Amino acid sequence: MAVSKIMENTSCPSLPYDPAEFPRELQRHYISAGEEEIREMLDSIGLSDAQDLFSHIPGQLLFPDGIDLPDELEYNETAKTLQALSERTNLKNSFIGDMLPCWGTHPIVDFVSRLRPLTTSYTPYQPERSQGTLVTHWIYQCALSALTGFEAINTSLYDRSAALFEAIACAIRTSRRGSKILLAESLFDEDLEVLETLTKETEIQFSFAKICPDSGVLDHSELQSLTEEDTNEFAAFVFPQVNKFGLLENVDTLADFAKERGMRSIASIDPMLLATGGLKPPTDFGSEGVDFIAGEAQHLAIPPSFGGPGLGLFGCRFNEERKKDLRSTPGRYIGKAKDVNGRDCFVMVLSTREQHIRKEKATSNICSNQAFLATLAGASLLAKGELGLQESLQNALDSKDKVLAEILTCEGVKSAFAQTPSFNEVTLELDCSVDSLIEKGREADLHVGVDVSQRSCGGKKRNLLKLTFSDLQDDEAIDSLIRFFHMEFPRLKDSGGASSPRDSNPAFYRQEPANLPSFSYDELTQYYEQLADLNVSPDDGCYPLGSCTMKYNPMLNDWAAGLPGFSQVHPQAPEEDAQGPLSVLYETQEWFAKITGLAAVTTQPVAGAQGELVGIKLFQAYHRKRGEEHRNVVFIPKSAHGTNFATAAMAGYPDGIVYLRANAEGTIDMEDFAEKINSYGDRLCGVMITNPNTSGIFENRFHEIAEAVHEVGGLVYMDGANMNAIAGIVDLAALGVDAVHNNLHKTWTIPHGGGGPGDAIVAVSEKLTDFLPGKQIYKDGEGIFRSRRPKFSIGSFHRHWGNFGHKVRAYSYLLRMGKEGVPRMSSTAVLSSRYLLSKLEGHYPALPACGGKSPRMHEFILTLSEEDFDRLEKAGIPKSQAIPQVGKLFLDFGFHAPTVAFPEVFGLMIEPTESYGVSELDRFADAVVAIKEIIEEHPEVLASAPHFTPIDRVDEVGANRNLCLREKLEHLPALPFNRVKPSILQDLSPGEIKERILDAVRNTG
């Protein structure tokens, strides 16, 4: 699209911050090193040109003339363009909720979203420097536990359908009854589609409990007619509390039915509706409550944002009677802990189940989650509190009562399931086409609801319109909806058809208050500011986590994602009114096809790990179409990220993973590869290779490997987590890639949010375009953006369009980068890394040793010499603990630690990125050298590290042994204070910090 066209009539928007106050914000391409500094770094490593950084990569793999993207835009132009795009959206008074409920967001959300050390920090693997994030997640766990009654709430999965899938996987693991599942037909069709997509080619099989066409809820007599023999086969029964027609299922009967028949029970719930004055908590379903809960909680945190990022709620029981399930569950949990000096603190627990440790035996492939949404949801619940939530629910119910009292009197409008209780939603049956009514509604500036006529409900075709009420509809919206119905259905019925009054039947409603605490806005803003102070951010300096690409996250991106034309659009709004979001998705598809050199792109996957799964599922579909579904082997290099193995297992190949060995140069061993191709070629589904690999080395034989794989009929997946080294430079089509994911939260500047949301875009070769999941966006003859399913689509990985908010952020970044910026980003990232390595390699050995034969790309791995390991051992630090303890010393210097013990057990993986100028890199290098001096001169210091963080080293073993995952939140958790603030450390030289550390150790004796 001609980007300049978009903004012709738009004035420069006013931003809620002054970019001039944030020096990184206005740098060209967000790269701090100017041309002179780039020259200086090139000179210092003996290269004459940035292109020389890639001279070891065969020329035919490089884009000969760069990439065909538009020119970059200036800061203000970018803002104008994004504003203009967002203004293509038509926001209207809306009664759409359905799969993604919408409720008012509290101002605390905006406030917390601007606390950069919370939004931009990494997953809290270093608890001593991440108490800020950890406390926010603790609050989330406790608040959700209060609403649901569940003792163990994990700190988020991607969204409701992902949570349902994981609950099913848990039920299968824990029930030992095989892998058949009974699913309620009354769950959302789109959730069911995701489940079908995820489980195709696996052993999991679904049967369906039918809806009764008259009541619109599950047919209990049909359920009871299932014989013991039938139900003995089912590992679990999955049902919703509020179903796809907005009706309340009889959860007591359903939970008891599962229990009596020995099935695990999984309830799909909406946590918002469980507040006081709302629905019954799932611990009270039937005689004992359900075993697992799964649900969407995005609306507790943020507006609809065209469907994402979502917030997948997942919980299991964890009490004296029911303790075992927890260890079979996926994802992250925060537990109460003590540091080694007895201070109270928090830490991630149970991580030995995760893929970075257990690879294909992990409980799930989930890595980045929706952590920041959990942070926001926690803050929002505390701000709204018991009364605020109750009021919101009451508003919704009052609106619904008012509307129904007025419109059910119209001839041609009736409640589709009048005898069945509902809460804040209603499905109407109309005597006219729902489609055209929705269209007329648009003309009256209304989104009147969702057409649910196609949803299966016993076969009979009915005209069904579903309306959702919340605290967002004001009097004017309610009145205009009523006026609209009175215009369209002017004749009145003889007798009013008012809805059945709401009762407080304990079968459906909460009987006891939820007892959520509430805090004032001022209390919370102060508290969350203190929390932010306990973290560090890539804003403040090098955040050297290898593999994670912790670069600067532009504030402009966040501003853009918050524009109403992007953030307030419901993903089920008519496409004509959602042109802002659709245009961003369209542009994103186009730009990433060019960046990768591949044929097509899906923007639906919500994380790198999910992108991997999309890739393997595409491979399976391709092979199936060719009659080669017997291909069940996946090659993965041994050093790959844990998600690769876990993904292959999740896709149905737990026994089909074949490890590829590395050679002395740190790349794939071609002899070993050739042997494996010989042995498994005819069964090969595909390979998954990270490039550059996890040691920061470009796989120079990738192209040969791809050719050999193609020759035997397999396909090639590239894990693109390290695209920051090659984007805009290496042509993935020339490399032989069939599918690749780009982690948006790495290369493409999406904030990490303390562990998520991540995001991914998957690009594919021509062979796979017809199989892509979700919908592709295209422009029709009139320039309107529309969507369609690819011909042989593998299905869907998300209830809607994926993490849309992140596509806005990535697109905002790309507008500022343009065709020159993308390759400049990669070359500067590689240059910074080589420059830093050249400063450090005289002090630390690098891994893999490889005799200097493999030039490092954007990251490198350091280790200690055997003498240093010995020194530390003598000071009481065993070799197995040495590297993690070195990591803790980085915290004392005001930096985050590098990645420790991955992919090399004795390695520290460092990735500086392109965000930092020479003086910042030099200062970081000086700190790493000072750490080395401490190891040599005072090895005992490492035993007590870290010294300046708010807490001492955390007793993780103790926290895991005595798991405490929630408490009643009567007050805000007490906070430790920074012994030395990172901002003070930033003003000291590494030499001065070293002296302070030594003093601190001497003083504590």
Ligand SMILES: Cc1ncc(COP(=O)(O)O)c(C=O)c1O
């Ligand atoms: C090499 C590699 N592959 C895959 C992933 C998984 O990505 P995500 O966290 O987005 O699921 C990561 C994440 O750190 C990674 O480093």
